[in-house]
Amino acid sequence: MTHAAAKYQIHPHNAVFKLLLLSLLIVIFFVLNITIGSVMIPPGEIVRILTGHAATHPAWEGIVLSARLPQALTAMFAGAALGVAGLIMQTLFRNPLAGPSVLGISSGASLGVAVMMLFITMPAGKFISISHVTGNFGVVVAAFAGAFGVLLLIMALAARFRSPATILIIGIMIAYAVTAIVGILQFYSLKEDLQAFVIWGLGSFANVSWQQLAFFIPLLIIGIVLALLMIKPLNALLLGENYARNLGVNTRRISLLAIFTSGLLIAVVTAYCGPIAFLGLAVPHFSRALLRSSDHLLVMPGTLLSGMALALFCNLIARLPGFDGALPINAITSLIGAPVVVWIILRRNQISVS
């Protein structure tokens, strides 16, 4: 009996150790992201640049300060945000395969961008493309509009249909519908507009400038703080909606808040980076497996940290020297994320058999 109690006591310390380890990994990956790139810059020079001294080669200053640093920060916050959004959705919908793209929010953002690029600007005879001026800002606004449009639709439906499964299915259907609409728009569009859209759709952490980070990071922090405030009710929701309600959780309010929060996180990341595949789905699983817990008090910070670490790792792999023209980030996240999905499915089957 005492042994059992002792075992229970050890558990949280063990988890705290793992969280510290994750933090250390983030620091290491962040430093590597700053140090390693397609251009070789000696570490001494990097330290000089970071401490405000002039570099031997003027280009290096720009590379470190205005390319590597903002990109690493973007990756870090995008990874954290997508992971947290995925965790919230997996708990809310009690579905291990729920993720940013499943609710149709990523697709909504895509639709916003597609509508803007192919629909609003084209008939007016005004061409706006990412390749062009208005580019980034217009894309951000359009992605926001699209993502929140889908979000509001889902929130309205969530108030009408209480069953998470129904909402999940509706989300999936919205995603398909949006994909179809985007496909139709693409079909009736000119190549130039299409190219801008396709490129945005590839996803990248490299497009967020310091000025944009000034919006990007605070918006994501708002979302992440909201998520941290939901730890207790999210835990109760693990037992199912009725048990949660019986434990004093205002399930309706929490559901709406959870949808809003995950939507905000996904919309911001998608608007600035394009749709990033798999991170949102894979990171919460990684965190749960690492901490061997479902308790959001552990898993939420775990997801936050492992999202950062994983995104930095992916960004590092994509930019390893040797690939002069860096690999697309989605190729890397998919390569890491896809096995996770397979693992979930296999593990699920195993449980249902035994």
Next chain:
Amino acid sequence: MTKTVRIFEICFLRFICHLKSGIRNFYSSFRKIALSLVLIVMLAGCGNEKSKSSFSEFTAIGAATTNPVIATGFRITDGEQERLLEIFNPADTLHPVARFYLVDSVCAGNRYADGITLEVPVQRMVCLSATHLSLLDALDKMEALVGVAGANYVVSGKFKERVANGKIKEIGIAGRYQLEALLELAPQIVMVSPQAGQAFEPLTNAGLTVIPNGDFLENHPLGRAEWIKMMGALTGTEKRSISIFDSISKSYNHLKQIAANTPHRPKVLAGKQYGGFWNLPGGKSYVAQLLHDAGAHYLWSDNENTGGLMLDFETVYNRGLGADYWRLLVYSDTIYTYDLLAREDGRYRNFAAFKKKQVLVCNTRTTAYHQQGLLQPHILLADYIHIFHPDLLHDHKNQYYHLMP
């Protein structure tokens, strides 16, 4: 339980989609290879067999050679009774991907098994790429055109007039076609630009003759222009096509000579970022050739790529920060300015060319670059020389490239 399984299934499908997009990303990195592959695959289906039987009367087409001197994507060989047009993948100039026998009139006696026998001059043709209209326009053969896809910005007055009269039908946009509308026109040939992602099998399956025009795969600006000879051979205007090309070639080489001995070659950067990658022309591309011939030093001239490059920001930043000039191709409905460029990415301000206000830009929306540039490499070259070496070419008035205001 079944619901869960269903959701798994749906999610799994979405996951496959993600995988696909991942693969697509790789795909676009190797665009050039992909294009070549498409060309090969597409044309493999064109090799229709036709039985060969006895000869009948045949009028020789003429002795003057139309065989290209610079272009590598096609070859024209005059036979005794026919003219053989072969299309090649630039990567493999030994094995043609398509063969066409051009004859005065098709009859039982002159059908060839190893290619498609085609009666010239072609009276009814459809162009799926608006780029090729400039060839017809230059050859004054617009009446041979019955259909086109994506002609919103064609500048030719004759073309507009014939569209207005209903003599030319629009059968789609930007390389996409409506098959039935196209079939109704009963064209003798359909000229296409075999880009990735487009399928022409429905056309060949419907019995139409598809002629791929690979001008955009040529690595030399004159090679691109030389494809006018193919159009000339098809429309019975080979003499005119030869003289047009010769005059282009002469102007070009003359200008090239002017710039060849310049003591100072300014360093040139090209392209800008798209979705996290800096897209710029390869070191052996036709743009690199133009820049070289204009007496400039393209910073990636040591690169062996003939297509486009996708590099990450820091690679380009490292090499291009101190470039004297920066060449851009943009698509904008307003005048493109430094302000607009900097709004796209603030880091552009750090480039020396930006600071020195030496960014040259061609706006493909407001110039006829895509419509006529193909046949005006000499004007492109003159534009460049005029910008890089103003004292070498005093009187030239730039048509495509301008220093940004």
Next chain:
Amino acid sequence: MRSASLHTSDLSIGYKLSHGAVNLLHQHINLQLYPGEVICLLGPNGSGKSTLIRTLAGFQKPLAGKVFFGNDDLSMITPAQLARRVSVVLTGQVEIANTNVFSMVAYGRTPFTGFMGRLQPEDRAIVHQALEQTGIKNLTNRKFDELSDGEKQKVMIAKSLAQQTPLIFLDEPTAFLDFPARVEILKLLRQAARSAGKAILLSTHDLTLAIRFADSIWMMGKEKPIATGTPEDMVLNGEFGNYFDNPQVTFDRFSGTFTFEAEKIGKVAVAGSGLHRIWLEKALERKGYHVVQETKSDCHISISENQHFVVDFINKKWIAEDISEVLDILKNLDLSSKTKD
């Protein structure tokens, strides 16, 4: 007079359908639930047992009328307050990975913990107490998803106890369990009611156990008012029969069980006493034989002193060692034609 932990006043339960239509299951419900009582909610499938529990627990709104917890109107109680007044154990399994039994029971402390849900020493003490009360202290560190159904149910009950509410509602808590586990669960609940003065309402299909354990029974039928009373009274006044009787099933007031009217294939007379006689009669009835007085049948079965069965048919005699053999013997006899009237 004792004051009720819960009472309803003219409650109507059911579902609102689309287009404003209403599926009304029961109306004018006036029930009371007192501290220290275990109440079994009985009724056939579809009679509205779950709907009643869901309505009382505040999961769905009443169509009309009110539910009172003490003197407080349920509709005026906030979710947080309600969580301290009633706890539930719901039908259907909770699926949760990576969570041990202690954490599951600790969920019961959710209404009492702070913003982040951290457990205080007194919360831990209450959780340990609940584990002890339900006899699952040895499972404390086991993973919940590795437990048997009965163990899981006990964990959920421990969670309810840890919630320390005066009322506990359980929707079919014994549905997936074998007989000993059912008895154990009901004993546990009765113990909780007796010692802590909790009012416990549980729905079940298990009539025998309901009669055995319930202080009071609420009987729901389709399109009938809800009947209430102590189990024995309800047996005596025939309420059970009224609510469950249908042509195939009858309630036997002597045994307190339902019997199936099988088609009679013959008459048999039985002599003897004790357990052997009782179980022999059960077996015969199950097979469709009508057990009659000695004079009414040619077939007599008596129980010998060494507990063998002696089958006597007209002039023949067989000795069977167990009931199975008796049934084999009877199968070969033509009882239907040779019976006297």
